[in-house]
Amino acid sequence: MPAAQLPHSPSRPRLAALDGLRLVAAVAVLAYHYTSIDQEFWGNAAGEEFPTPSIFTRYGYLGVELFFVISGFVILMTAYGRGLPGFVASRLSRLYPAYWAAVVLTVLLQAFWDGGRQVEPVEALVNLTMMQEAWDITSVQGAFWTLWVELKFYLLIGVLLALGGITRRRAIALAMLWPVLAELARATDADLLASLLIPSWAPYFAGGMLLYLLHREGPDLLVGLGLGLNVVLCIRQATIFAEERALVHSEVAISTPVVTVLVLVMFAAVYxxxxxxxxxxxxxxxxxxxxxxxxxYLVHGQFGFFVIESLSGTMSSYLVLVLAAAVSFLLAWLIHRFVERPVHEPLRRRLRDALERD
Structure with missing residues (x-):
């Protein structure tokens, strides 16, 4: 998930290239939403407005899958050697401040723009919990669905920490068994279990976890076999999505061979x-x-669509596209500078102290 910030300490050097890869994933999703999906903010389908770019940006939805792989890597790195209170405090302080800011800003936008997602006041309040999907309540931003998926992954890591902490053996067992059990839960219509184990996304997180073990310990046959298993499962999930769901969001064909290659490139890039x-x-x-x-990632949807709908037809579509992206980046910087930076560390310390108190 986009919120999976890389930890940094003298013993845990920051992987700057992985930060850059996260931005590549976010820009891919942004480009997909602005130039490929079947939205009417341009006055017609985005793929018709940008026929040449959409040949490439139609695959931008895979940026979400890349986020999940990176999240598997980073969250295992964050949890390794850390107790449950420290992990929970780290995740809550990283996820919620920027998210709350994005929810409030989006609700304010939608108060005077009827082109966005309209929610009732109570639904907006539930959105602040990040768990609106559990109550089948509309998210104020379309991209928020991935955060519910991320929370379920964090829950699994939290359970592992509560049972005695992260070890190499436990991490490998989770990464190899979880995707298989998740698929079995879906195949047997065990709805609650399938919802918790997120079968469509489990192999991406698990693959990222195994990539972290390779980073931490070097080449390992068992880890390599587990990674191969999860890559195969990811290709299967990605090609199913391409065939059954991608056309729901756009009227352009998605090539399953291209998707297969991109999944392989995704794992190779994280490695x-x-x-x-x-x-x-x-x-x-x-x-x-x-x-x-x-x-x-949090703000690019509705705010970019607002710019597009407001300016479309008054100037070049490519200029509108640049302005929509610029507004999204500006809002992202403002949230980072005035919300995340001053709030994250104090909130993390207070949460950790509260969780560690007898």
Whole structure:
């Protein structure tokens, strides 16, 4: 998930290239939403407005899958060697401040713009919990559905921590058994279990976890076999999505061979940025790029669509596209600068102290 910020300490160096990869994933999702999905904010389908770019951006939805792989890597890194209170405090303080800001800003926008998602006041309040999906309540931003998926992954890691902490053996067992059990739950119509185990997304998180173990411990046959299993399961999930669901969101064909290649590239890119040659990059701007990713993901939907609907037809579509992206990046920077930076660390400390209190 976009909120999976990379931890940093003298013993845990920051992987700047992985921050940059997170921004690539966010921009891919943004481009998909602005230039490919079947929305009427342009006055017609986005794919018709941008026929050439949409040949490529139609695959931008895979940025979400890339987020999940990176999240599997980063969350296992965050949890390794840490107790449950520290993990919970870290995740809550990272997820919620920017999210609350995005919800409030979006509700204010929708108060005077009828083109966005309209929610009742009580529904907006439930949105602040990040658990609106559990009550089948509309999210104020379409991209928020992924946060509910992330919370379920955090729950599984939290259970592992509560049962005695993260070890190599436990991490491998979870990463290899979880996706298989999740698929069995779906196949046997065990709805509650399937909902908790998120079968459509489990292999992405699990694959990211195994990539972290490769980063931490080097080449390992068992980890490699588990990674291969999860990559295969990810390809299966991605091709099913391409065939059955992608056309629901756009009227353009999705090539399953292209999707297969992109899934392989996705895992290769995370490996290159964490254990390969790109892991040594130390460009400081990549750290800022990673910091902006989560708030950008949170706000790009409705605010970008507002700019598009307001300006479409008054100037070049490509200029409107640039302005929509610029507004989203500006809002992301403002949330990072004035919400995340001042709030995160004090909130984390207070939550940790409260959770550790007898």
């Amino acid at each position: 290159a940025c964490s254990s390969g040659p790109l892991a040594r990059l130390e460009w400081r701007w990549l750290t800022l790029a990673g910091a902006l990713t989560y708030p950008l």
